[in-house]
Amino acid sequence: MKNVLVFPCGSEIGLEIHRSLANSIHFNLIGASSVDDHGRFTFANYIGGVPLVDNDNFVDSIRQIIEKHDIDLIMPAHDSVVLKLAENQSFLDATVVTSPKRTCRTCRSKILTYEALRRLVKTPVLFAPEEVKSFPVFLKPDIGQGSRGASIVNSRDELECRLENSDGVLVQEYLPGEEYTVDCFTDRHRKLRFVGGRKRARISNGISVNSYEVLDLRFTDIAQSINDCLHLRGAWFFQLKERANGDLVLLEVAPRIAGTMALFRMDGVNFSLLSLFDALNLDIEIIRNNQTPEIDRALAARYINRFDYSNVYVDFDDTLIIRNSVNALLMAFLYQAKSKGARIVLLTRHKLDIFESLDKYCIARMVFDEIYVLTEYEPKSKYVNKGGIFIDDSFSERLEVSSIQGVKVYSPDAVESLLDWTS
Numbered sequence: 001m002k003n004v005l006v007f008p009c010g011s012e013i014g015l016e017i018h019r020s021l022a023n024s025i026h027f028n029l030i031g032a033s034s035v036d037d038h039g040r041f042t043f044a045n046y047i048g049g050v051p052l053v054d055n056d057n058f059v060d061s062i063r064q065i066i067e068k069h070d071i072d073l074i075m076p077a078h079d080s081v082v083l084k085l086a087e088n089q090s091f092l093d094a095t096v097v098t099s100p101k102r103t104c105r106t107c108r109s110k111i112l113t114y115e116a117l118r119r120l121v122k123t124p125v126l127f128a129p130e131e132v133k134s135f136p137v138f139l140k141p142d143i144g145q146g147s148r149g150a151s152i153v154n155s156r157d158e159l160e161c162r163l164e165n166s167d168g169v170l171v172q173e174y175l176p177g178e179e180y181t182v183d184c185f186t187d188r189h190r191k192l193r194f195v196g197g198r199k200r201a202r203i204s205n206g207i208s209v210n211s212y213e214v215l216d217l218r219f220t221d222i223a224q225s226i227n228d229c230l231h232l233r234g235a236w237f238f239q240l241k242e243r244a245n246g247d248l249v250l251l252e253v254a255p256r257i258a259g260t261m262a263l264f265r266m267d268g269v270n271f272s273l274l275s276l277f278d279a280l281n282l283d284i285e286i287i288r289n290n291q292t293p294e295i296d297r298a299l300a301a302r303y304i305n306r307f308d309y310s311n312v313y314v315d316f317d318d319t320l321i322i323r324n325s326v327n328a329l330l331m332a333f334l335y336q337a338k339s340k341g342a343r344i345v346l347l348t349r350h351k352l353d354i355f356e357s358l359d360k361y362c363i364a365r366m367v368f369d370e371i372y373v374l375t376e377y378e379p380k381s382k383y384v385n386k387g388g389i390f391i392d393d394s395f396s397e398r399l400e401v402s403s404i405q406g407v408k409v410y411s412p413d414a415v416e417s418l419l420d421w422t423s
Helices: 012-021 059-068 079-087 103-108 110-117 158-163 216-227 258-265 272-279 330-339 355-359 396-406 412-417
Strands: 002-007 027-034 073-076 137-141 151-153 169-173 179-186 192-204 206-214 234-242 249-254 312-316 343-348 370-373 388-391 406-410
Touching: 002 012, 002 059, 012 027, 012 258, 012 272, 027 059, 059 079, 073 079, 079 103, 103 110, 103 249, 103 406, 110 216, 110 249, 137 158, 158 169, 179 216, 179 258, 179 272, 192 216, 192 272, 206 258, 216 234, 216 249, 234 272, 258 272, 258 388, 312 330, 330 343, 330 412, 355 370, 388 396, 396 406, 406 412
Parallel strands: 002 027, 002 073, 312 343, 312 388, 343 370, 388 406
Antiparallel strands: 137 151, 137 169, 179 192, 179 234, 192 206, 234 249
């Protein structure tokens, strides 16, 4: 099994890498970040306090992590980190999973990208500030990511104001049409193996949070032109936007994983896994179901609960079974608790045969170390010991157990806080 360092692991890119590789039997993930963020709640093996990428000690810190944790491969999860690690590959005893440094350097600058590709694909018209004759125009940093520093400018006064305290900002034509991301994979032989376009239907902070596949032969033509010009390897993507006349204009190229590559991962194209195998000089194959779903992303809550318990007491009706369906999240927690050595005890006032009901819902009896069917007025606290947790939909049941035994009590909606989400 190869050890893979993901940095910064809490970025949307890092989190997608984790989702792609967490269940792989071939790779062990180690996440690292400069700032404690969501990566701490996601990566079971987490390293905090790494110097920022522009810190003089950054490369030395990465080298120390490589040596201490026996790192084999590094997956950069931020554009600046991609370039920094690619430029320092010769000083690192681990393979940086990205394209060659010259390509990374070109892709980090929009000006360099446009200069390299403008004879092959359409690129935005750029203006010197004094050349702007009509508005709106679009301002975007030459080196940046997402939508940071980007804005539509509608007047001369606004343009002068925006440029007054801004360095390295490009003034370019305003593109009013649809925006697309095209996800690609190029193998170590420089063969373009996958091209998949998706519409950036809803964007938040520069991140595509709603997306679905769009079929357009122009995507493949543009991808091939870029691939022929730049030495790309592994996962990469480019973004396009339409002019009013429908022309597709290149916005940027990035030699890394994109967070919303998850869309095609759901159809069998695991870009992170493919990139790692290719980096190990292994031949890859891609199988698609050609049934790509629509993806919609939102903030998700993850929790760390710092307490121990030896017993889990759980109710059946309206807790383990809700609206005639198994509470899958609660079952996941019970399996997780059992794997950590906790005793699982079912406490129920179920009016039917509990064993027949368990069989009906395909819940194995052996999940439970003990099963108690109580009478209508028998207190559940009678069967609860200290050092346990109690899960029940009934407030009166939780109040009685909490008052008598002093254990922590949870309703079904709070079960997600009990799960260990790291892997």
